[in-house]
Amino acid sequence: MKLSSRSLYAIHAMVDLAEQRGLGPQSVKAIAARQNIPEQYLEQLIGSLRKAKLVESVRGMNGGYELAGGPEEIRVSEVLEAIEGGVRVTECALSKDACARGENCAPRLLWERLNRAIENVLHETMLSELVQNNTIQEELL
């Protein structure tokens, strides 16, 4: 039940871009250094974020990446969707065919509850809530 480092890195990178918003495009190198992420790996991940139109790139010298929209409009679920292609606790809950037990799988009730609970959190949490010096953090728990 761990989040992959892919996901962790992607979220940290997006938060970083939110924090640096307005300061011009941020290079992969800079983001990687600030957030402590292997540079070439991040390059790969941020490519997925770009394809999902969550960030925009500026090429050439002094280029880099910027958030495509305001942090208040970006849901964490969008980030993870882009990077993982959906966050499901077990394949079972996704497609009934994937599970040999078919409809007769009693524990499916549990998978569905878990998926709901998780997706609810991811959908309701906006990037803006995760940036530094957000002093109202505590009440939002």
Place this chain on the structure above:
Amino acid sequence: MKLSSRSLYAIHAMVDLAEQRGLGPQSVKAIAARQNIPEQYLEQLIGSLRKAKLVESVRGMNGGYELAGGPEEIRVSEVLEAIEGGVRVTECALSKDACARGENCAPRLLWERLNRAIENVLHETMLSELVQNNTIQEELL
């Protein structure tokens, strides 16, 4: 964000024992066959369940395992706790030391929300809700 097969197997095994309750001890072999779990692997897992006092063993010929208590009293969280030793989305939310960022980790808000949501579901779901021909399943969603 997947559940490990350890967890999946353990839950299926516990559900199986709930379904076979009252029919005498169930051998690992029988459970494995019914639930489609590699036998020797299950033996390992069920050992953890026994140490956590969730099941009781009867040794010798015609031996096997039985639920230690009624399925209405066993929480899914107990099963996963026994098998995984806690279900945390990221180490960060567990101990502040584990994360180099320390207290200044903005995304921690997210980890905490996720952990809460997940633990809530696991804690509220009883084994009895997961057995077959539980016809009120749908409303419980």
Place this chain on the structure above:
DNA sequence: ATAATCCCGAGTTGCAAACTCGGGATTTGT
């Protein structure tokens, strides 16, 4: 006695996630 089971510490295997590499395309600064 024999067979069926639990019990358990050590393996071994496989595979996907994590990370690297090489090199091309684009833009800026000088």
Place this chain on the structure above:
DNA sequence: ACAAATCCCGAGTTTGCAACTCGGGATTAT
């Protein structure tokens, strides 16, 4: 015009750990 800094991307390679096996001892019913 050229060098340097970046994005871009398809192919690697590495590696950690979950998943699974093995061998053999202890216990009990028939």
